[in-house]
Amino acid sequence: MSLSLSGPAFALPRLRVSLRPLLPWVVPVFVLAVWQIGCDQGWITRRTLPSPLGIAHAAWTLTLSGDLLRNAAISCERAFGGFAIGGTLGLLFGLLNGISPLASRLLDTTLQMLRNIPHLAIIPMVILWFGIGEPAKLFLVAVGVFFPIYLNTYHGVRLVDAGLIEMGRVYRLPRLAMFWRVILPGAMPSILLGVRYGLGIMWLTLIVAETISASSGIGYMTMNAREFLQTDVVLVGVLLYALLGKLADVMARALERLCLPWHPSFAGGEH
Amino acid sequence: MLADVMGQAFAADGTVAREAQAEALAARVGGAVVTLRGVGRVFGNRTVLDGFDLDIAPGSFVSIVGRSGEGKSTLLRLLAGLDAPNAGSVELDGRPIVGISPDITIMFQDARLLPWQTVIGNVGIARGAGWREKALAALTAVGLAERAGEWPAVLSGGQKQRVALARALVRQPGLLLLDEPLGALDALTRTDMQRLIARIWRRAGFTAVLVTHDVAEAVALSDRILVLRGGRVALDVPVDLPRPRPRASADAAALEAAILDALLG
Numbered sequence: 094m095s096l097s098l099s100g101p102a103f104a105l106p107r108l109r110v111s112l113r114p115l116l117p118w119v120v121p122v123f124v125l126a127v128w129q130i131g132c133d134q135g136w137i138t139r140r141t142l143p144s145p146l147g148i149a150h151a152a153w154t155l156t157l158s159g160d161l162l163r164n165a166a167i168s169c170e171r172a173f174g175g176f177a178i179g180g181t182l183g184l185l186f187g188l189l190n191g192i193s194p195l196a197s198r199l200l201d202t203t204l205q206m207l208r209n210i211p212h213l214a215i216i217p218m219v220i221l222w223f224g225i226g227e228p229a230k231l232f233l234v235a236v237g238v239f240f241p242i243y244l245n246t247y248h249g250v251r252l253v254d255a256g257l258i259e260m261g262r263v264y265r266l267p268r269l270a271m272f273w274r275v276i277l278p279g280a281m282p283s284i285l286l287g288v289r290y291g292l293g294i295m296w297l298t299l300i301v302a303e304t305i306s307a308s309s310g311i312g313y314m315t316m317n318a319r320e321f322l323q324t325d326v327v328l329v330g331v332l333l334y335a336l337l338g339k340l341a342d343v344m345a346r347a348l349e350r351l352c353l354p355w356h357p358s359f360a361g362g363e364h
Numbered sequence: 365m366l367a368d369v370m371g372q373a374f375a376a377d378g379t380v381a382r383e384a385q386a387e388a389l390a391a392r393v394g395g396a397v398v399t400l401r402g403v404g405r406v407f408g409n410r411t412v413l414d415g416f417d418l419d420i421a422p423g424s425f426v427s428i429v430g431r432s433g434e435g436k437s438t439l440l441r442l443l444a445g446l447d448a449p450n451a452g453s454v455e456l457d458g459r460p461i462v463g464i465s466p467d468i469t470i471m472f473q474d475a476r477l478l479p480w481q482t483v484i485g486n487v488g489i490a491r492g493a494g495w496r497e498k499a500l501a502a503l504t505a506v507g508l509a510e511r512a513g514e515w516p517a518v519l520s521g522g523q524k525q526r527v528a529l530a531r532a533l534v535r536q537p538g539l540l541l542l543d544e545p546l547g548a549l550d551a552l553t554r555t556d557m558q559r560l561i562a563r564i565w566r567r568a569g570f571t572a573v574l575v576t577h578d579v580a581e582a583v584a585l586s587d588r589i590l591v592l593r594g595g596r597v598a599l600d601v602p603v604d605l606p607r608p609r610p611r612a613s614a615d616a617a618a619l620e621a622a623i624l625d626a627l628l629g
Contacts (some may be wrong), residue, residue, distance in 0.1 A: 260476040263444065264490050264535070265464055274489070278480040355480040355515045 143325040148332070151325035160314065165333060168299060168310040171227065172337075175234025176295045183239040183291070184284065187246025192276065197247075204243060212236045213301055225306035230299065237298040241290035249283025250276055282356065285349050292341040300334060395423035395571030396457050396467060396538030398443065404451035405438050412438045413595045416452070425565055425572045427582035429623060430592035436575040439592070440543050443573060444470045456539060469532045470541040473548065475524035477516040477531075484512040487530045495534075502530035505564060522553035526560065533564065540565075542574040546581065555611075558584050562608065579623050583616050584609055591626040599626035 125145050131137045132144030139147070155161035186204065190197040212233065223229035253276050261275045303312020311330050318326035350359050398420035405413040412435040420426050430436045441447040442454050445464045454461045456468065477486045488499035503509045506526040516524060525545055532540055542561070546554045562585055565572050576582055582589050583603060591599035601622070605615055 254476075256472065256474060256476050257478060259446065260472070261489075262464055263446070263470055264531075265466060266490065270491070274481070275478065278478070281480075353480075355517065357517050 140322060140324060143328060147325050148328050151323070152329045152332075155314075155326065155329060161329070161333070164309060164311050164314045165337070168303065168312070169337065171230045171303075171310065172234060172295050172299045172341075175231045175299070176238050176291065178231060179235030179238035180242050180288065180291055182235070183242030183287070184246050187243045187284075187287075188250060188277075188280075191247045191250025191280065192272070201247070204240075208240045208244070212240075212298065216302070216305060220306060225308075229306070230302045233302045234295055234298045237294040238291040241294060242284070242287040245283045245287025245290070246280060249280030249287075252283070253279035281352050285345070285352060288348065289342070289345045292345055293338070296334060296338050296341065394538075394569050397422045398539060398571060398573070399455040399458070400442075400452065401455075402452035403442065403449045403454060405435070405442065405447070406450050411595060413442075413449070416595065416597075418590075418597075420571060420573065422571055423569050424587045425562075425574070425585055427574045427576060427586040427589045428592055429576060429579060429582050429589060429627060431577075431627065434592045435595045436592055437543060440470070440541050440573065440575050443539070444468060444541050446470075466535065467538040468541065469535045469537040469539075470543060471525070471528055471532055471545040473544045475516070475521075475528040477524055477527055479516055481516075482512065483508065483514050483516060483519070483527055486516060486527055487512075487534055489531060490534070498534050499530070502533040503527070505533060506530045506560060520553075522549050522557060525549065525557060529561065529564070533568065536568075537570050539571045539573065542572065542576075544576055547577070554581070559608070561585065566607065579620050579627070580616075582623070583619050584611075589619075589623060591623055593627070593629060598629075599623065 128137075128142075129145050132139070132142070132147070137144075143151070152161065186200065190201050190204075215236075216233065219229050219233055223232060257275055257279065258271070261271045266274065299310075300312055303310040304316055307313040307316075311333050315327045315330035318324075318330070349356075353359055398418070400416055400418040403413055403416040403418075404411070416439075428436050428439060438447065442449055443461065445461045445468065448462075456465060461468070477483075478489070481489070484496065484499050484503065487502055488495035500509060500512060503512055506529050508523060508526055508530065511519065511523070516527065519527065528545070546557050549557060558581060561572075565585075572585075574582065574585060583605075586603050588600070588602050590597050599622075601619070603619065605613070605619075609616070
């Protein structure tokens with residue numbers, strides 16, 4: 094705000110404009126303040142809900158000891174490792190079944206049947222197969238991520254405008270050019286939608302998997318803290334999941350901007 | 365951004381070079397001869413074309429007028445090689461049309477531009493050696509060179525069809541098929557597009573077959589008009605009007621009336 098050049102008559106509206114972006118934060122700050130005061134006054138017991146400052150303190154302590162970063166890194170590794178495996182397979186099967194009617198007839202019904210099994214329901218089997226090691230978590234995340242990406246890729250390819258494909262035929266595009274220039278870009282919005290769904294399922298699956306059986310990771314950290322009634326550490330873990338989830342969403346949006354520069358909803362840059 | 369760069373390049377060369385490029389693109393060996401003999405096409409138990417004969421002279425502009433479902437589009441799809449006849453033969457320059465020929469191209473009712481390719485990327489869709497220059501020359505011919513780097517989404521309906529026309533021109537076709545390409549445009553844009561198509565056709569010399577509902581459009585553009593009714597030619601008239609054609613002359617009006625009579629039966 095530059096008050097020096099303009100008179101006081103102009104300074105007031107400028108001030109009002111500059112405060113506007115703060116408006117959405119009024120309620121969260123108010124809630125945090127009440128929460129903090131409630132804890133300080135003893136209305137809320139520490140064991141039920143630690144104070145915001147207490148959580149911040151726990152986060153700081155965990156950061157200094159290196160526990161926070163180490164566990165977050167391990168969780169990210171599992172999450173994105175599983176996502177890479179399940180996502181790649183989902184993409185490949187989606188493209189294959191979308192393009193080849195033969196493959197679709199052969200595989201789609203099977204995949205649709207498997208899709209109806211909640212992937213978290215097979216956790217007991219997964220523990221029997223893989224124990225509680227890394228493969229179990231990678232497997233669960235991969236299975237969870239596979240289906241949204243498979244389905245959206247498959248439908249994306251199937252729903253590519255038939256007029257554009259006919260145009261490609263009229264211009265005698267070779268098969269590969271047809272795939273890279275017409276089919277894949279046409280299916281891309283749908284594929285990226287699948288990626289966003291997949292990222293959500295990725296964190297959900299990992300939280301469950303780490304909470305049930307793990308010796309490291311954010312889920313392990315929170316379950317361990319629960320044993321010792323360290324509610325502040327549990328909440329640090331919860332907040333960390335929220336933060337990582339948000340981070341994944343930001344990445345998905347960045348990917349959309351990168352892959353769909355032609356799309357009218359990204360043309361203006363604002364979303 | 366890209367358009368700016370190209371705009372500058374042209375500003376440096378001058379418009380003469382640009383025109384020359386467009387002319388070079390237009391100069392072709394001439395139009396293809398189309399011959400149909402006893403062509404039949406049946407969909408299920410519905411006969412759309414039966415024993416259909418047609419000869420189209422090279423470099424001529426033929427319009428096919430008819431009501432919906434009278435076989436106009438079927439005929440066009442047979443010529444394009446997108447569909448095959450149940451009986452008879454469809455030939456281009458004496459050779460049967462089997463599948464999609466590099467010598468034939470089609471402009472659809474909708475522009476069918478790839479939204480994820482820039483304007484120039486759409487025009488040069490088939491790529492190949494020197495495609496940028498060819499595409500730019502074609503865009504110059506339709507007056508859209510300065511929009512080369514933009515996404516199709518920002519163009520108007522008429523501009524999209526002009527891009528589609530440029531894309532067809534890059535192929536330097538012997539036969540250009542027009543499947544009601546102006547149907548969705550407003551009256552003024554239609555007139556502009558008709559003039560553009562007439563000018564490009566005269567310069568490039570390809571054979572053109574236009575399918576349309578619009579009798580006035582057929583009269584404005586063609587050398588010859590066929591009225592299709594019940595899968596047969598109900599009327600086959602030459603159009604001996606001077607070019608470029610003035611709008612709404614008495615001769616044109618008389619011809620339009622005769623064609624409308626034949627259409628209505």
